[in-house]
Each structure stands twice: as C-alpha cells, then as structure tokens.
Amino acid sequence: MNVIQFEDKPLAHYSYAIISGNEMALVDPSRDPKPYYELAEKHQVKIKAIFETHPHADFVSSHLQLHKETGAKIYVSKLVGANYKHESFDDGTSITLGDVTFSAINSPGHSPDSITIIAVDKEKNHAMFSGDTLFIGDVGRPDLREKAGNMKAKREELAKNMYHTMQHKFTQLPDATIVYPAHGAGSLCGKNMSTDSQSTLGKERKENWAFQDMTELQFVNHILKDQPFIPSYFGFDVDINKNGADNFNANFGDIPVQFGITDFPSDDTLIIDVRNADDFKNNHLKGSINIIAETEDDKIETWLGSIVEPNEKFHLVLNSIDDLDTLLSRIAKIGYEKQIQSIITLGAHNFETNKSLDLQDFKKNTDQYTIIDIRNKSEVDEGKIFENAISIPLNQLRASKNKIPTDKPIVVHCAGGYRSAAGSSVINNLLQSDNVYDLSDNVNDFK
Template identity: 35%
Template structure:
C-alpha cells in the first residue's frame, strides 16, 4: 500500500494518490490531470476509482477529464446529484482497491453530500481518513457555504457537522491518520494549521472543535464566530464541479494563442477582455499596459483572481513573464477561469518596443516613506487582513483589507493623497492596479510593505501574537 499527498500550495489543497497491488484511487484531483496520468503509467497501475469528498467551492476538480481518460468511475457520497454519471455511495459502503478497502462515511455539515473516506489496510485495520472539508488540522469546514442549496441555516448545518464529527470521526481510533483537503491559507476554514497531516488523537487534543466537553450549542457558536464572507467565485466553482466544464486541453490551447502587441490591443478593444498581468509587483510598477490588473503568479495567484474578479466567465488577456504563459492559464483554470483568449507574445517588452502607451505606479521604499511621512498629517491605508492589522500596525493607519476593495474604494477621496501598503508588496500592487484602472491615482504604494516598514522608526502599535488572538 502506498499513500501520497499531492499538495498544491497556491490553493492550500491536498489531493491523494493511493495504490495497492496494481490498482489505484485518486481523491479530490486538481483540474490538470496529466501528472496523475503520468504517475499511473510510471507505477504501472490501473485507476479503479476517483473519489470526491464533496462539490468543491474553491477549485475545479479534475474528476471529469480524469474519468474520460481512464474510464475510472467517479464516486460521490450520499445525496450528491451531479449532472453526469457517477457512483453515489451509500453510507458505510466499501470499495476495494487491490488489497485495501475504502469505506464511505457520510459526514454532512460543510455540505450535505460531504463524505469522509476511511482507508482500511491489508490487515483489516483502520489506517487513515481522507476528510475533505469536514475536518481540517486545527479546524473544521465552514458550514455557511451550502445554505442556499441545502435550504438550511448555517446554524442547522453547523449542528449537522457537530454530530457528523462525533458519530463518524471521533469514534475512530486515536492512531488513525487524518488527511484533509486543505491547510492554512484556504478560505474553506478560519483557523487551519500549517501542518497537512495529523491523527485523530492529536486533533482531539488540539482542535478546538473536537473538545470532548463541547456541547452542540458551543460548537455552533464557535464554528460560526469570525467567518468572513466567502469569495464570490465559490458558487460558480460548485456549479462547474456539479454540472461539468470544458476540457482542460481546449482551455490551454485557447490561452496559448500568441498575440502581437497590435493584435493584443485590437483584441482588448473588441472583446472588452480583462488584461491580467501576472508579473512580479516590482516589474509591474515600472511599466504596464494601461487598465491592466496585476496579480502576480508568484503569490496566492488563483485565490486572489477568484476573490477580486469573481465572474469565472470573464474573458481574459494575459501578460506574463516569458515562459509563464502555460502556468498562468493552468492556475486560472484551477478556479474555473477558463475564458483566456490569448496572451501577449514576447511579454510586456513587446508592447513597450512597439511604442504603445504604458502606465506606471508610484512606489517608494520603506526608508523613503519613513523620511517623508508625518503622522497624523498623512493618511495611511493598510490593506492587510484584519488579524494582521490588529497584531501590529502603523499608528493612525486605516485598515482596508484588499478582499473588500470593491466596498471601500468608493469612500476614497480622489483629491486626498494617501500611502498604501500590505505585508510585503504583493497585495498592495494588486490594489494599486485596481485603483488606477478605476481612475484613482493620488496615492503612493510602499515597497516591501509592513515587513520593511517595521524596520524603520515609524511609530507602531505594540505587537500582539496572532496565534494567541486566534485562541
């Protein structure tokens, strides 16, 4: 028996590849399936089942393309009703893969079809669970995402999750390994650990939601406390996973269509496509195509695209670092942004060399910022998350998280200059590009963000450990 966790940092997502005696199972595969096909061929095994823990909201699964390529059936848990052929497992139903077994444990609460898969080894011993978004390391799945489809309140879903955890998961042996679908950084939970593997026993000791003394009412209150609104693209990803989607190879071929600077300009004018520039913030600020939005491929690219662009059907024209076109298209497809209609051939240099109009962002170093700022005479906007801001921030700075920019941008006085920063410069350049695309230009962005600012003498609040704040 072999179990491999295939972890994708950008989405904080874990897929699982399991083999036994010439047969394999894959749980919660990513959109691009070629790596799985290569692995199956290399190991000379036959894919017997594709297991889905639930209809994912934060990414588009590769279940359909993988099934078409391998003829392996897709397995969902009870109550799932997708618009394609699947096996709908019954609670406690057992599937055999080589010399091992996988038992479906229906664990509704995050969604109604949510199912945990229990792996039973060659000796008949409970070995591991693949818990999807039901149980994370340090947290449990948020119960507010399925309210519309479930016609239940988030409180009712939370109560359902409480009983699923206590009747199906906490009754397992303490030595059973826990393999979740996500880790820290995912929007599917609020307090997930950076660790990606644990045991039932460790979670009983450390996970606030698995306290043995916890009542149902306490669980509901604590699980729902502090939930932020889910990204707008979540519902669209659920629909794609449930109803189907375009073949990934077609999406990649469309996006890889090279466009000269002139062709790119014409395409942008004729289609109204969003120009998405995936270069690093330091390159973007020195010169970019007017109206382009910068979301760097080197950061949490796909989640920020989903959070800020929202509509997965938006036509997109790409500007990337040379050689990063395919990666950008692939990572967009992971969250359902399939309508990439081409990319700028030769990258931004080809646009500049063609004599086309360019724009820039006013960026200064933290040292220059410290020399010219006078608090409270100047306005500072900190676009980090609320928890980051609360832990430590510049005195008198305003907290305007990037995720809420569409709400607070209308409150900006275009006549009043302000300084803007995040933690390291990635998010603040995203915000800068959005602001300038909408006509707001009276600001200065700080290179290096708060990480660099903290090394200067600018007055700051006293540091508060964020991990303590979460407890």
C-alpha cells in the same frame, strides 16, 4: 496500502492516490490529471476509482476527465445531485480495490453533502480521507453553501451539523487511524489549520478544538467566529464540480496571443498583469491590475478569483511567453481559463508608469496622506498598523470607490507587500489618478 499525497501549494490542497495490488484509487484530484497518470505508469497500476468528498469550492476537480480517460468510476454522495455519471457513496456503502476496502461516512458540516472516505487494508490499518470536514487542528468552515451548490444550507445549520459529526460520526474508528485532509494551512476552507499534512485520529481527539467537551452552542459560536472572507469564485467552482469540468487544457488553444505589442486599443475589458511589481510600475497597459504570479508563494489563484468575478472577461499580461503554460494551468485550477480574452506580452514601447512614493516624506507626514489598509477584517482586528487608515479588504476594493477620499495622496498597504501591488493598481483605475502609491514591503518599517 500505499498512500501517496499530492500537494498543490498555492491552494494548500492535498489530493491522494491509494495503491493496492495493481489497482489505484484517487481522492479529491486536482484539475490536471497528469501527475496521477504518471504515478499509475510508474507503478503499473490501473486507476479504478475516484472519490469526491464533496463539490469543492476552492478548486476545480478532474474527476470527470479521469473517468472519461480511464473508465474509473466516480464515487460521490447522492446528496450532491451530481450531473455526471457516478456511483452513490454514502453511509453503509463500500467497495474493495486490491486488499483495501473503502467505505463512506456522511459527515455534513462544511457542506450538506460531505463524505469521509475510510480505507482499511487486510492488516486492519485504517486511514480516513476527511475532505474539508476534519482538518489537522481544525474543521471545515460552514459558511460556503448559503449561495452555492445543489443543496443550499445556512451557516448556523451546517455549524450544528459539524458539531454532531465531530461528536458521533467517527467514534467507531481507532485512535491509530491516519487522518488525510484535503487542505492544510493557507487554505480559505478553514481558519486555523496546522502546517502538518497528516495526523492520527487519536492526536486530533486530544488536540483539535472541535473534539473537546463543549455544548452545541459553544461549538457553533466558536466555528462561526472570525472565518476568513469568501472569494468570488467559490460558488462558481461548486457548480462546476457538481456538473463536471471540461478537460484540463481543452480551452487553452482557443486563446489568442498578442506577442510583443507596441499598441493596445482600449476595449474596456479588464486587464490582469501578473508581472512583478517593479516591472508593472515601470511600464504597463492603462487600466491594468497587478496580481503578481512569479512563484508558488504568490497566490494568483486566490486573488484572481477574489478580484475578478466569475465569467468576467480579462486580458492576461505575462512577463514572458515562457510563463504561458504555467499561468494557464494555474488559472484553470479555479475554472477561469475561459474568461481570458487574450494573452499579451509587451514590446519595446512605453505605455503607463506609476510614480514612486517618497518614503521619507510619508514617514514624516503620514497625516497628509489617505492610507488604505487592504488587509482582511481578521487581520485588522488583530491591530491596525496606521491608526488613521481606512480599512477596505482587497476583495471588496473594486466596489468601494465611494469610500475612498480623494483630497490627499493615497497610500495603500497590506501585511507584507504582495497584496498592495494589486490594491494600489485597483484604486489607481477606480480614481483615474496618478496620486496613488503602493507602500509595498516598506510596510515592515512601521510595524
């Protein structure tokens, strides 16, 4: 079998195409189906099957669009309660495409309705597409389904399910089975994933903590400890994926564009400005939040979906109209494209500016500033950069106005400078103050 792995770097998401003969299957496809169509054209194959390992929380899948446009069948666990046309795919069910037989293993733990897809070709080569159940070096977090999805479950219950999945569900598979996960390092669907994009089951049995000899209680305590925060959009995306999303670009043409504006009457709608921090500080619309999206390393998907609530409307300020298609595509990956009220570029007009921090004064007199540390709890637990800093994670900042003292100038910091641009702009809006400063990458001077 020929397995092709696709990587979405900002979300650390892996999806897969499996080609055998003149047929192709997909596993956990991204929102944009175009790369899969291009691959099918290149190899002159027909897309016959789409496997969904579970309703994903961190991205919107294109499974329904692929079905509508290719006729391929969608295979998903009956436990999902999917509201789209599908074939149930659970323990004991299998299909054959070309020379490859695909079968399902119900593998609850990350979610109650997770399945692992096993593929075996005529040479008895084994591959497992483990979704968010088994990662390289870790397993999926069990705390995302308490408030979202058709089947809600408590984290302790799912942690116990994951223990039994690791202990019993994969024992019949050979060590040579290649493990293809849905995510890698940087995803919020686990806490300690490897940078490797694939592994073997034998290697994971030896090195992955979840396969080691321990009691159920030890496993549960370990997996529940120090999980990362849950972005606001995760439950929203579970429900979108359970129902099936609109076509990828179906809503793009309805978004009005305001090009080169020199005036912008405030309508109290949130404004998200994705330009770089310097351009934002030099000139921006009043009330804007600066979530930078210049490169793939800037995680606009994660932070937009953490700062902005599902269904909350916002205007989107771009650096250039050239960025339009890229930014809409990235926002659509988390299902937020319908929330965009308008797309804006700024003309030759001075709107708002931010004052620059006097870094030397701050270094000499840190006690004369209120310092807000917007890193995640797990980062702060590893050590504070400033002992007198007040810790408020970025995803909680908009709801934390009463926790921020206003008797001193405020300096905002994160770990490397990217998040503090957003954090300082959020606080500036909360307090309506020009006495809020972004420490930016100067935080490295204090480590």
